[in-house]
Amino acid sequence: MKLKLLNDKVFKNILIITTSIVLLIGVAFFITLILESTSSISKFGFKFFTSTDWDPVFEKFGALPFIVGTLLTSFLSLLIAFPFTFAIMVVLGEYFTKGFISEVLRYLTELISSIPSVVIGLWGLFFLVPAVRFFQITFGLQPYGVGIFTASLLLAFMIIPYAASIAKDAMRLVPKDLKEAAYSLGATRWEVIKQVMIPYSRSGIVAGILLALGRALGETMTVTMVIGNSHFIPKNLFSPGNTIASVIANEFTEATGDLYLSSLIYLALVLFLITALINLLGKYILKKIQINH
Amino acid sequence: MNKTSFRRIKNDTYKLGLILLTIISTVPFLLILFFVIKNGIAVINWEFLTSLPKPIGENGGGIINGLIGTGILIIIATIIAIPIGIITGVYLAEYPNNLLSNSVRIVSEIFQGVPSIVVGIIAYFWLVKPMGHFSALSGSFALALILLPMIIKSTEEMVKLVPADIKEASLSLGVPYYRSILKVIIPASLSGILTGALTGIARISGETAPLLFTAFGDSFFNINIFKPISSLPLLIFNYSISPYQAWWAKAWGISFLIVIFILILNILTRILYKKI
Amino acid sequence: MINSILKIENLSASYDDKVIIQNINLEFQKNKITAIMGPSGCGKTTLLRCLNRMHELTPNAKVSGKILLESTNLNDNFMELNSTDPILVRRRIGMVFQRPNPFPNLTIYQNVLAGYLLNGIKLKKQEADEIVEKHLNLVALWDEVKDNLKKHGTFLSGGQQQRLCIARALAMEPDVLLLDEPTSALDPISTQRIEDLIVELQKTVTIIIVTHNVGQAGRVSDFVAFLYLGDLIEYGLTDTIFTNPKNLQTEKFLTGKIS
Numbered sequence: 138m139k140l141k142l143l144n145d146k147v148f149k150n151i152l153i154i155t156t157s158i159v160l161l162i163g164v165a166f167f168i169t170l171i172l173e174s175t176s177s178i179s180k181f182g183f184k185f186f187t188s189t190d191w192d193p194v195f196e197k198f199g200a201l202p203f204i205v206g207t208l209l210t211s212f213l214s215l216l217i218a219f220p221f222t223f224a225i226m227v228v229l230g231e232y233f234t235k236g237f238i239s240e241v242l243r244y245l246t247e248l249i250s251s252i253p254s255v256v257i258g259l260w261g262l263f264f265l266v267p268a269v270r271f272f273q274i275t276f277g278l279q280p281y282g283v284g285i286f287t288a289s290l291l292l293a294f295m296i297i298p299y300a301a302s303i304a305k306d307a308m309r310l311v312p313k314d315l316k317e318a319a320y321s322l323g324a325t326r327w328e329v330i331k332q333v334m335i336p337y338s339r340s341g342i343v344a345g346i347l348l349a350l351g352r353a354l355g356e357t358m359t360v361t362m363v364i365g366n367s368h369f370i371p372k373n374l375f376s377p378g379n380t381i382a383s384v385i386a387n388e389f390t391e392a393t394g395d396l397y398l399s400s401l402i403y404l405a406l407v408l409f410l411i412t413a414l415i416n417l418l419g420k421y422i423l424k425k426i427q428i429n430h
Numbered sequence: 431m432n433k434t435s436f437r438r439i440k441n442d443t444y445k446l447g448l449i450l451l452t453i454i455s456t457v458p459f460l461l462i463l464f465f466v467i468k469n470g471i472a473v474i475n476w477e478f479l480t481s482l483p484k485p486i487g488e489n490g491g492g493i494i495n496g497l498i499g500t501g502i503l504i505i506i507a508t509i510i511a512i513p514i515g516i517i518t519g520v521y522l523a524e525y526p527n528n529l530l531s532n533s534v535r536i537v538s539e540i541f542q543g544v545p546s547i548v549v550g551i552i553a554y555f556w557l558v559k560p561m562g563h564f565s566a567l568s569g570s571f572a573l574a575l576i577l578l579p580m581i582i583k584s585t586e587e588m589v590k591l592v593p594a595d596i597k598e599a600s601l602s603l604g605v606p607y608y609r610s611i612l613k614v615i616i617p618a619s620l621s622g623i624l625t626g627a628l629t630g631i632a633r634i635s636g637e638t639a640p641l642l643f644t645a646f647g648d649s650f651f652n653i654n655i656f657k658p659i660s661s662l663p664l665l666i667f668n669y670s671i672s673p674y675q676a677w678w679a680k681a682w683g684i685s686f687l688i689v690i691f692i693l694i695l696n697i698l699t700r701i702l703y704k705k706i
Numbered sequence: 707m708i709n710s711i712l713k714i715e716n717l718s719a720s721y722d723d724k725v726i727i728q729n730i731n732l733e734f735q736k737n738k739i740t741a742i743m744g745p746s747g748c749g750k751t752t753l754l755r756c757l758n759r760m761h762e763l764t765p766n767a768k769v770s771g772k773i774l775l776e777s778t779n780l781n782d783n784f785m786e787l788n789s790t791d792p793i794l795v796r797r798r799i800g801m802v803f804q805r806p807n808p809f810p811n812l813t814i815y816q817n818v819l820a821g822y823l824l825n826g827i828k829l830k831k832q833e834a835d836e837i838v839e840k841h842l843n844l845v846a847l848w849d850e851v852k853d854n855l856k857k858h859g860t861f862l863s864g865g866q867q868q869r870l871c872i873a874r875a876l877a878m879e880p881d882v883l884l885l886d887e888p889t890s891a892l893d894p895i896s897t898q899r900i901e902d903l904i905v906e907l908q909k910t911v912t913i914i915i916v917t918h919n920v921g922q923a924g925r926v927s928d929f930v931a932f933l934y935l936g937d938l939i940e941y942g943l944t945d946t947i948f949t950n951p952k953n954l955q956t957e958k959f960l961t962g963k964i965s
Contacts, residue, residue: 148608152524155517156534159578163537166552173555224451232445242452249459251692253636255663256685259670260462263678294458325441348543355545357639358667382547382639389551389643405548416543417536595807599871602758603821603878604797613824617811 170406177399185403191368191384193392198400200407202370206378207408209285209371210360211353214292215346218300221293222349225301226342230308231330246298254295258362261291266363273375283365284377291359300349303423307341308334310430340422347419351412357382381408463689470686473679483649486674493684495651499566499660503645504635506570506655511577512627519585519623520611526590534582541579549575550640558644566652566659569645573634580633584626588619625702632695636688638663662688710776711736711912712757712882713784717771719752719761726752727936730771734882734929739904739913741927741944743920745964748933750916754884757914758799759792775799776881797821800875800911801884805891806867808859808874815855817870818842821878841877844910845869845903865896869903876911883907885915889922901926920960924948932956 177185181198188199225246233239269290270282311334319329335342365377366387379387381404392398477492484491518538522531549572557568592615600610616623638661641647646658647668662684669681710733717730727749734740742750755761756769774784775798787795808817818838822829829837838855842848847869851862859870868888875883885904889897904913904926917923923930923944930947932940932955940947940956951957958964 145607148611152517152521153530155514156521156530159514159518159582160530160534160537162575163534163541169552169555170548173551221451221455224448225455227448228452232449242456245456245459248693248696249456251632251636251696252459252462253638253663253688253692255636255638255666255670256466256689257462259666259681259685260465262670264461264465294455297455325437327441327444328437330444351543355543355547357545357547358663362667362671382545385547385551386639386642389554390646402551405551408545409548412543412545413540416540420539593807595803595805596809598760598763598801599803599807599809599874600820600824601763602760602796602801602803603824603874604793604795605821605824606793609824609826614809614811618809620811 167409170402170409174399174403174406176396177403180396181400181403185400189370193388193394193397196394196396198396198403200381200400200404202368203379203381203384203404204407205370206285206364207354207380207382209374209378210288210292210364210380211350213285213289213374214296214353215350217289217293218297218349219346221297222300222304222345225297226304226308226345227330229301230305230338231326231334234309243302246302249298250295254356254358255362257291257295258359261287261359261363265290269375278375281365281375281377283363284375285364285371286374288360288364288378288380289374291363292353292356295356295359296349296353299352300345303345303348304338304342307338307345307426310341310426311337341426344419344422344426347415347422351415351419354415355382355408355412357386361386381405466682466685466689469679469682470689473683474686478680478683482651483680486676489676493662493665493680495649495660496662496665496684497687498651498653499645499648499664500635500662502566502653502655502659503570503573503641503661504631506567507573507577507634508627508631510570510574511581511630515578515581515627516585516616516623519582520589520616522582522586523589524611538579538582541575542583545639546572546576546637547639547642550642550644553640553644561656564644564646564658566645566655566657569641569659569661570655572640572644573637576637576640577627577630577634580630581623581627584629585619585623588622588626589615591622592618621702625699628695628699628702632692632699635691635695636663638667642667709736710734712776712914713772713774714757715772715774717753717756717769717773719749719756719770720768721752721764722766725936727756727933730938732931732938732941734912734914736776736912737908738928739908739915739926740929740931741923742914742916742931742933743918743923743959744933744939745959746918747935749936750918750933751886753933754801754886754914754916757787757882757884758796758801759787760796760801762792797878798880799882799884800878800880802868802871802875802886802888804887806864806871808862808867808870810858810860812859813856814851814859814862814870817859818873818877820874837877841873842870844876844907845873846899847873863896865892865899868892868896868900872900872903872907876907880911882912882914885913887916887918889917889919897922920962932959934959 177198185200186204187201189201190197190199229239229242265287266282269287270280273280315333316329319333360380361383364379364383366379366383367377368379371378385401385405389401392401477490479492480494481492482495518534522535525531553568553572557571558564596618597610597615600614641661641664645661647664648658648660652659666681666684669677712734714730714732718728719726730753742753744750752761757773761767762769773787775787777783777785809820812820815838816823818841819834839848847866850866859867862870889900901922907913927944930944931938934955940951940953948960951960
């Protein structure tokens with residue numbers, strides 16, 4: 138019988154040790170990023186974010202073009218995605234909450250989010266880029282094809298299902314009696330959606346947008362394939378550019394000097410901190426919604 | 431026109447418009463599927479599946495190196511992530527509110543949103559740099575780090591779904607705690623945990639960014655996990671940004687294989703999910 | 707003749723520093739049915755869960771006092787449960803819960819044998835078959851399920867599930883069986899069958915049943931313990947207490963003025 142208790146102790150220790158290992162990995166992950174970027178941080182400090190020079194030959198590294206590129210692609214993609222996200226949210230959250238159409242749409246959006254980003258990038262490269270180029274020639278713009286706008290389009294397509302499924306869940310949480318109260322006052326369905334459901338599920342919609350933003354900021358492959366990889370601050374939305382993630386993907390294996398590599402890790406650290414913050418905030422909002430229900 | 435009918439028309443217009451927007455949002459997906467199937471089927475044949483790539487200029491050649499590589503990468507990543515993930519998930523469900531579990535939950539949540547390229551960097555510094563060269567193992571490790579939080583989360587949720595009195599019933603029969611967990615709680619939540627694992631495996635099977643500087647790629651047949659190894663997503667990337675039309679065709683062929691694989695995993699997941 | 711099998715001395719229990727029961731002294735008679743009753747929140751379930759050391763599994767739970775169980779060893783008459791391995795305690799004191807809780811991943815057959823299977827105790831096929839048949843018969847379930855032994859327990863009706871859970875507890879051959887409001891989730895017909903079964907079972911096992919249903923306590927029990935706000939107010943023969951309660955609270959409870 139002693140043996141049985143001993144086993145319980147061993148078992149609990151295994152649980153604790155394994156869980157601690159996961160915690161340790163997380164902490165070590167963060168520390169590694171800080172240690173490996175130290176030489177760049179101490180050399181450039183905060184100027185890293187304001188300088189536009191990215192010159193590996195003279196070992197000068199300024200990240201502004203990539204930060205601008207990341208912000209532009211992310212927010213442009215959010216803007217493009219918004220009307221569609223909103224539409225799916227209302228359609229799946231109110232018009233079709235069960236039944237065939239809802240099932241098909243739900244399955245479709247699930248499938249979209251499971252397509253690897255490299256496949257979406259491939260399609261972007263051979264369909265969207267020529268299409269955008271054609272559009273640019275027609276309107277007398279410089280026919281890059283690749284660039285901020287093309288990348289944003291693809292990103293928008295990738296984040297729509299993610300944001301929509303979170304926002305839709307929030308809409309479905311609207312209490313039935315609240316809706317019925319509005320209907321009984323003679324409101325049309327659209328008026329109920331606009332004046333009751335959307336205000337009620339506002340925080341869920343914000344969480345969906347935040348988490349989608351987190352994805353867009355860090356998405357690497359599709360962006361790398363269609364953004365044009367330029368080290369200059371984009372002149373307009375159709376110019377080629379680079380994001381933090383795409384410059385890391387392109388240059389990490391070629392980074393010869395220590396300072397070069399360290400600057401790339403500095404970028405990675407910034408990306409890590411921003412996405413971590415956005416994700417925690419989004420998840421926190423979702424948790425609060427859950428607790429309230 | 432009176433006010434009520436105006437409101438009714440507005441109501442109908444919005445509904446129609448929103449449905450239309452929803453339909454439009456699925457068009458790119460259908461286009462992607464169409465392109466992948468059309469261009470993919472054209473290049474898939476026995477040689478494509480079973481032979482090594484040939485140098486540019488020679489016809490034919492295949493992607494067996496990528497197929498084997500992806501298989502090895504996924505299997506090792508799963509072997510690393512599943513036991514750690516399940517054990518940690520059980521801990522989080524059983525001790526939901528102490529310092530350790532709260533911190534691990536935050537770590538796990540952050541990990542779920544970390545851009546996969548950053549995970550690749552970590553695998554580079556922890557495994558590639560100390561070993562002195564790229565390797566399948568480092569690629570698997572990166573993929574395991576992506577898979578791990580997904581398994582932790584689904585295990586925690588599934589174990590919490592098992593009613594508390596099932597565990598109590600087991601304990602009241604004089605069954606020790608560890609046996610109650612292993613023989614009652616985990617079997618009762620197993621299909622849910624597997625669903626989570628399958629979703630995670632579908633996701634890592636298409637991951638490219640974390641492999642760029644870990645598994646790196648290799649154009650020869652390799653099953654040594656301490657050497658660089660090819661993978662299907664890496665091949666798509668490398669072929670698609672190459673200047674050769676023949677390689678572009680191969681990129682479509684590989685995309686077709688991956689999409690089919692993920693579709694099958696998706697269906698399996700659904701079947702499992704229905705059983706819960 | 708007084709023949710105690712289980713004794714409680716100065717038992718107190720708390721949870722999150724909130725005292726739930728205090729200074730309880732009780733003796734349970736062998737092969738009799740004792741009902742613990744009282745309004746909800748009086749601590750009756752906690753008292754029951756102390757007896758097989760389940761209460762201490764709740765985080766921040768504390769227990770003090772002595773619980774003594776008649777020893778199987780003839781030399782010392784009683785063993786103190788607090789210093790005994792809880793696993794051993796629970797094998798001698800079985801428990802049935804409020805809601806039927808057969809193991810969802812086990813068949814009916816395996817559910818009866820769960821105590822053996824989950825503890826890794828090896829049984830011969832014939833031995834196992836005998837245990838299953840005997841205990842399903844004891845709970846009057848054998849005829850209803852003998853053709854479906856390979857099916858999962860969750861497909862049975864609520865009343866059948868609860869009888870299966872009783873069979874599962876009895877299969878470990880415990881000396882005492884704890885029932886925690888075993889019929890509160892059941893319909894009247896299933897309830898009646900379980901009550902009949904409980905009366906029948908006292909030949910084989912000592913039964914302690916928690917109930918907030920006065921009628922049920924009157925129908926099945928030989929002894930009654932009445933708890934109020936964590937204190938033991940009255941204890942004695944059911945007939946005596948029901949006809950002539952000494953305490954005002956007991957009388958109020960029995961007549962439905964507090965619940």
